Amino acid sequence: MTDQSLPPDQPATRKVFIKTYGCQMNVYDTERMTDVLSGQGFVATETADDADLVILNTCHIREKAAEKVYSDIGRMREIKETRASSGQSTMIAVAGCVAQAEGAEITRRAPTVDMVFGPQSYHRLPELIRQAEARAAGFGARPIATDFEADEKFEELPAASGAATRARGVTAFLTVQEGCDKFCTFCVVPYTRGAEISRSVTQVLAEARRLADAGVREVTLLGQNVNAYHGLAPDGANWSLARLLYALADIPGLDRLRYTTSHPRDMGDDLIAAHADLPQLMPYLHLPVQSGSDRILAAMNRRHTRADYLRLIERIKTARPDIAMSGDFIVGFPGETDEDFEATMSIVREVSYAACFSFKYSPRAGTPAATLATQVDEGLKTERLLRLQALINDETYAFNRSVVGRTMDVLVEKRGKRAGQLVGRSPWLQPVHFDGPETLIGQICCVNVDRTESFSLFGKALSTDRPEAGMIGSSTGRAIRITGETAR
Numbered sequence: 001m002t003d004q005s006l007p008p009d010q011p012a013t014r015k016v017f018i019k020t021y022g023c024q025m026n027v028y029d030t031e032r033m034t035d036v037l038s039g040q041g042f043v044a045t046e047t048a049d050d051a052d053l054v055i056l057n058t059c060h061i062r063e064k065a066a067e068k069v070y071s072d073i074g075r076m077r078e079i080k081e082t083r084a085s086s087g088q089s090t091m092i093a094v095a096g097c098v099a100q101a102e103g104a105e106i107t108r109r110a111p112t113v114d115m116v117f118g119p120q121s122y123h124r125l126p127e128l129i130r131q132a133e134a135r136a137a138g139f140g141a142r143p144i145a146t147d148f149e150a151d152e153k154f155e156e157l158p159a160a161s162g163a164a165t166r167a168r169g170v171t172a173f174l175t176v177q178e179g180c181d182k183f184c185t186f187c188v189v190p191y192t193r194g195a196e197i198s199r200s201v202t203q204v205l206a207e208a209r210r211l212a213d214a215g216v217r218e219v220t221l222l223g224q225n226v227n228a229y230h231g232l233a234p235d236g237a238n239w240s241l242a243r244l245l246y247a248l249a250d251i252p253g254l255d256r257l258r259y260t261t262s263h264p265r266d267m268g269d270d271l272i273a274a275h276a277d278l279p280q281l282m283p284y285l286h287l288p289v290q291s292g293s294d295r296i297l298a299a300m301n302r303r304h305t306r307a308d309y310l311r312l313i314e315r316i317k318t319a320r321p322d323i324a325m326s327g328d329f330i331v332g333f334p335g336e337t338d339e340d341f342e343a344t345m346s347i348v349r350e351v352s353y354a355a356c357f358s359f360k361y362s363p364r365a366g367t368p369a370a371t372l373a374t375q376v377d378e379g380l381k382t383e384r385l386l387r388l389q390a391l392i393n394d395e396t397y398a399f400n401r402s403v404v405g406r407t408m409d410v411l412v413e414k415r416g417k418r419a420g421q422l423v424g425r426s427p428w429l430q431p432v433h434f435d436g437p438e439t440l441i442g443q444i445c446c447v448n449v450d451r452t453e454s455f456s457l458f459g460k461a462l463s464t465d466r467p468e469a470g471m472i473g474s475s476t477g478r479a480i481r482i483t484g485e486t487a488r
């Protein structure tokens, strides 16, 4: 067990600055670390300049992401030195996937770093901080924690307080599954996040209920392969992601459910059926394929073909006709020919995505693809990426244009840039701007979209699902649902 009591000689409040890189799971982990530290007398601060503790929650997925950490450590060292000259101490910690992958190597390259701990050690933060403080006082070694003990992590991390959750807003992430056993030949995740584990159904439902009680209306379930979820339920069975979603849909207040990231091989029939059955399950699915070429898919160890993927999307669209797809693509995987790349362009045209992330292949030490002799020239990768991104942008614009004139539910998240303007999200994750009172934040408004501009939609609110908190026009009652209506 972790001792989370406050040492008697510590000042009541110290400041922590956490910088988050990488994926949504790191965003979730940063929130959990903030919660652990608030039990230790730390308050979060927005800048490293006044922080007693700086944590870099890092990403190792591509070289650029990992290298950025070292330049940030350099900046943190300068702040540490400036603060030291006025008698203040600063601890620098490296957490996240670079910490897991590089461990003690980080402190050899950057001796200013006081502690290094991977994603499975966040529940041990109080103990690690005490060790780092002891070392600063001349006792013991620098704490380095890179063991895999994810089960313990989830059992011991404290629950977010209602106040912390309210402060974070109306949408929340909830990690249900972590790690990956798929070993795609380009990817570091199986090495940085460890083997796939699922949190128990009891834990997930309890956390979701706390979120709903604190006013969260949309929950995005997270996992590196979230649709491989198989959490232990109180009935002794392992529940699939679909079963979990049906249970979450019963929680009052949780009006919107999403999940990410899914692997095509784990899209079970029951999950596809859930998309047809559950109005709470938003009609937007991130389902990366990485490449449109069977040769490259095999070399990536994705273990499905282009045709398998397209058939799968057809089945999903049959279940939920208004579903919009998003994906991830890698260009310039070793051995990728012009023909392979054209196959990627053609699958993007065939699927017609609402949005996509695309990346140049980045060789990662320790992964099989990094050692292949057929690495693609950097200039060619750039050329291909630009062509692919131009196509993807065209598709995103076309998707946005296709909803102009429609009336849709918008979950209002925050104030817009202009006074009197609000911003929310459509069921398809598009940002929607419209005018209205701030009392509408946290509500689902029925909005008529009248134009699109770059990646945003603009419209007029017609009604809200909680009219007592802020009237719009003359409409009352629940926002009109357009579930089932096609988006294009």
Ligand code: SAH
Pocket: 061, 062, 186, 187, 188, 189, 224, 225, 261, 262, 263, 288, 290, 328, 329, 330, 359, 360, 361, 362, 363, 364
């Ligand atoms: N679990 C998810 C992906 C997690 S990583 C899946 O199976 O699809 C997020 C994205 O980063 C990947 O989908 C991939 O497109 C990209 N990526 C991962 N490793 C990469 C590498 N070595 N070079 C470039 N892009 C990479």
Ligand code: SF4
Pocket: 180, 181, 182, 183, 184, 187, 188, 189, 190, 224, 225, 263
């Ligand atoms: Fe990486 Fe592949 Fe696992 Fe996704 S499925 S996290 S790309 S190894």
Ligand code: F3S
Pocket: 021, 022, 023, 024, 025, 026, 058, 059, 060, 061, 096, 097, 188, 189, 192, 193
């Ligand atoms: Fe990056 Fe780790 Fe997420 S490598 S993408 S932070 S799982």
